[in-house]
Amino acid sequence: MSAALLSVERVSKRFGGLVANDAISLDVAEGSLTAVIGPNGAGKTTFFNIISGALPPTAGRIQLAGQDITGLSLQQVAQRGLVRTFQLVQLFGNMTVRENVEVGLHMVTRGTLGAALLRPRWMAAQERWVRDEADTLLGFVGLGAFAQTQADQLPYGRQRLLEVARALAAKPRLLLLDEPAAGLDTQESAALADIIQQVNARGTTVLLIEHDMSLVMRIATHVAVLDFGRKIAEGSPAEMRAHPDVLAAYLGGVEEAHA
């Protein structure tokens, strides 16, 4: 296994008396497709929010490519190459599908107010590149035909795909996907799994949180399981499927949910 791109060391998060994350450690290998799974309330989203800078941890340390990113803001973490999506789709609904991806290109382009007003020659070239790049990414996720559609007019499943395309535009070293298949039907979920696998195959390290076990088992190269705020197991998908603690946590959780 190659070196860890993301290294999380004993991260904890307390909300008052509630321990949402209890000393969780996780290494995400460069080039891997790592999944964090666990029943509802296991602390997955909190863990994700801490890694991505949306929440500061109570204790612990996070390193990205050897750089300490603990306590940095969402935007600072993004600037260091870790880009995330959201469990509740956060599109720019007021903009077209293409413009959404163009915003994703913010970090890999330049020029602010001065360039907007003065329009130096390089900016026209950059704008052309931005448009082409956005269209390429839209083509990749199969949204090429919707470039001009206003983002909030897209059907839900396609909104999910757009969020992935937009995050990819930022050329992340590590792509964090927060329950990307939530609310998708089987077919949409399979299409998304395909895309995630292709993204990974092209060299982007992916860390995803997912509730949908079948998706994770099919595409993940490495799986960590959380339950009640702790990491209870870690290994290959096959190992996790057979792990007694995982089965107990998952099946127990399901049974409780049905009770």
Added chain:
Amino acid sequence: MLGVGLLGFVMLNGGYLVTVLGLAAIYGVFCTGLNLFMGYTGQASFGQSAFAAVGGYGTAILCAGHGWDPVAGLVVSMAIAGLLALVVGYPVMRLRGHYLAMATFALGLIVYELSVEWSGLTQGYMGYAGIPPLGFAGHELGTERAQLGALVAIMLFGVWLAERMKSSRFGRALRAIAGSEPAAMALGIPVSRYKLAAFVVAAVYASAAGSLFAHFIGFISPEVFGVPMVVLSFTMLYLGGIGTIWGPVMGAVIASLLPELFRGLKEMQDIAYSVVLILMLIFVPGGLAGLLRRLARKPT
């Protein structure tokens, strides 16, 4: 087309409509700036009148008090307003939603009080009179029509600049903030810095509008830059279509002309005006610009 026709008609006929359209052009500048902050960036400011006051008083003091050239007075006032927005905005832009609205509202009130109380500088309640008309390098624009022409040209220039800002990486970042702040942050956009930039740009536009008002009317007082100015500019934004390039200007023209249309109704004028405003907000929610866009999109 309609705008050109209207302008041509008024230019030929003259009269008080020249004044009405001149004020509409000034408000067009003010609203175009405010639209960048409220429409595109999706933030609320109830205190833009403060920056118009900086422009108005800056021009009055520099041009009427110290005999400066109008263009120099305009530019220096804009710089001061921009600087003020930068200093005030730096802490204030960390606030969101209602808190941002309250803080900016307070700014408007503070500047209003200052313009009343600091009478050594502003001549207080009585207002500042004797401000020369627009002009450059010693040549005054003698007639009201010439001034209207200049105001419309400046307004169009302002709209042109706004369009440049909008259709760029800068503008996309602003609109992204309006769409979803967390998503904008997650894509590495420095959200507070962009909000501050939009706030400063809006303040510079507001200051220019204040200066132009001072030149056009020749007199300013604290009342000119009070809360009614904020309310009127909001009306214009929503009437014309917030978050569109031409909406603010269309709103400014319509909201300025409507009361004139109903002048014959005498005491019913205000009521008719209000009824039309409410009907438009209900039935044309995207504003006039939104309506025109829908009509243009519809086949045949």
